[in-house]
Amino acid sequence: METNVYKPYFNIIALMIFTSLALAFTVDVRNSDEAGVKTVLPAQVDDWTGSDMRFCLNDQCQREFVASQLQNLDVCPVCGGVLGSLSLQEKQILPSDTVVVKKRYVNPAGKTIFVSIVLSGVERSSIHRPEGCVQGQGRTIVKTHTIKVPLLNRAPLDIKLLELVREYTSANSGKVDVPQYYAYWFVGKDRETPDNLARMFWMAYDRIFRNVAHRWAYISLAGTRDLDSLEHEKEIRAFIRELYPEISLENRS
Template sequence: MTRSLQARWTDFGPALACALAGFVLGQFFGNATRGYIPTDSLFYWWGFQWVNPSSETEHGWLILGLSLWLFWRNARAEPAAPNPADRGRALAAMTAGLALHGLGYAVQQTRISILAALVFMWGVAVLAGGRRWGRAGAFPLAFMVFAIPVNVLDTAGFWLRMWVIEASHLLAGLAGIGVVRNGTQLFSPDGTYQYDVAAACSGVRSLMALTALSLLLGYLNFKSWWLRGLILLLSFPFTYLGNVVRISAVIFAAEWFGQDAGTLVHDWAGFLVFVIVLGLVMLVVGLLHRWWPRTALIEPETAAPFWSPPDRSRAGWLSKPAAVAVAVWVLAAGTVGATRHFDQLPVRSDTGVYLTADGINPVPLPPFVGVDWIGRQSAVTAIEREILPPDTGYSRRNYVALHQPGRQVFLSIVLSGRDRTSIHRPEMCVTGQGWTIKGSFAHRFDYPGHPEAGLPVTVLRLEQEVGRDGRMVPSLLAYWFVSSNRVVATHVERMLLGAWDRLRYGRADRWAYVLLQTDARDGEAAALARMREIVDGTIAHFQKPQSGGLTEAGAD
């Protein structure tokens, strides 16, 4: 082996060993959830999001390619010397990555484990290429955050959609076009065209990609981080403007040429949003270059080699890269042990709902509510049982008013087991069933006989198109989550409290997700009254009363 190859192996060998430790951990002990994506692999879980349209992260492949190119570009822009080995920082980063993965696994949040993998990879880069590769890889790895699915954007997307519709409706009015707006619907008074501005049209699907590309343009053109941040922030109003232009173009095309023309513009105008947003960003970049030329990023005249050997002058055991690799393997083995421990956490037997003798399912709901309602069986579908973990519990009925068979209230309870993915945000489910969310509000149901044990709930306003005439049918859906000692109205509260219980008490609490849905064609007040009647007649049968956030049996 030549001296050059031996020198490279001295640095790359331990780094490859650390990378292998990270790969083994991520591949076989990387994912704590087994619900919708039943895999142990962190990499498969993440990659699946990039090919799954409902995850709205299909731009992940683009982000990955750009990140690899950025690392190559940055490394060649860094001076070859000085290049301190910085192995202490490399070990600290990999240790932090392993600890962060342990946290993500403990609370069953794979996204935290993805962040951990990025931190770990930065440590591997520093070990292999010294501080020079550390500087080169910092932004590309941070850029990969844009490839992580973030479901919280659904809420932002709803408000973005409403603002886009409001602005487009206003512009149409200023142009003399009499468009009628009803929630997320826009239609002509004579019925010649009608559109429902769905979530895909709101811009949320393109928001992450456009934000990432805008930040990339700022990063490549300016050396000041405040200017790069400015370009990033400008992408948000530009995305809003682009989507207003898109929806307005649909309205004008439909007004002038009919429904089919509007549909054609709608299908192809998504590209127009990218042109508008990136065009405006590039315009701002050009103006800033003209006004403040000193802020422009100047590329080096000559490119440095992609890799240069780190300085090995540091004394002590950290001067031996192999020692760092051994330490990382020991820590990775400890992390594997921690993941096995979390997999075996006891599932709390006590729950906030009454159980059948098997301890898995909630008790069957009562077949009658008073003398006015009969509860019909509603079977759990084979698809639900296939997708959700096997220890998920169910109980549901469809209550029909005897005096008005058209008035019905669907009541469902889904009880989680060890895996938190047994239950999820209702917003994901209803949109998948073809419903459009028009809004939401907080509400409270009483627990009969226990005035202190009220039920905080979230109520969704829904609409769905039915029949050949395209009629929109309104509906109300109310939901809440209950554990052995808490009742909460939102998915975020449930996630945070469940994660805290797993960390603090070392146990997996079982949460029940309770849902009611009813037709709202006779108005929201009447729909809420029906829900309240069903709650009053069933709640004491299936749910334990709560007091001050704790069950009457007491807290832990």
């Protein structure tokens, strides 16, 4: 169908118009503190047990620790550097009023999922396309796709799934490639999307038609994946199905 050829352009033009209008109306836009998601991660998600993380801010060290294994939450046991709840890189990139909550979840089989919620501050600039941050540090994105997570009493949630390979160098075995995944979606007040362009559209739309700039959040999961099975997708779906009602503001039960 010939009309489909122009479809991407319509989207871009529509976005440009909305963005221009948004800029024109910026003066009158009211910043809202309202978030679309809770900023507390549960201690337990199904049979996954969560722990807080601490990060060494010494750029020569930058080790990560599970908080419960530390005697002093503020001092790195390896280098003596300062520990924080964000990694050095995040601390350098994110505006200081960004809210970040993170937990490491481990299940009885010993599998690990890292979960974070990043809620933008007043500047609304804390959130950008996660692909930019995920690449680098030895990580390469090999595939990107959207998967559906079935949820109770509502339509499935679309999430973006990045399949990564991370290269590690170890003293014993040299270079090792570890297959990993990074899954995410964005949440604004009454809005959800796995797509950053759509998020930018809704931000512009809300500025114009609701006269408000809400705080967007993004929720991410990171873990390892099998190269020859879709087991990690099953794991992600099962995990989010349990996590979602815990962090959703719509949950009034």
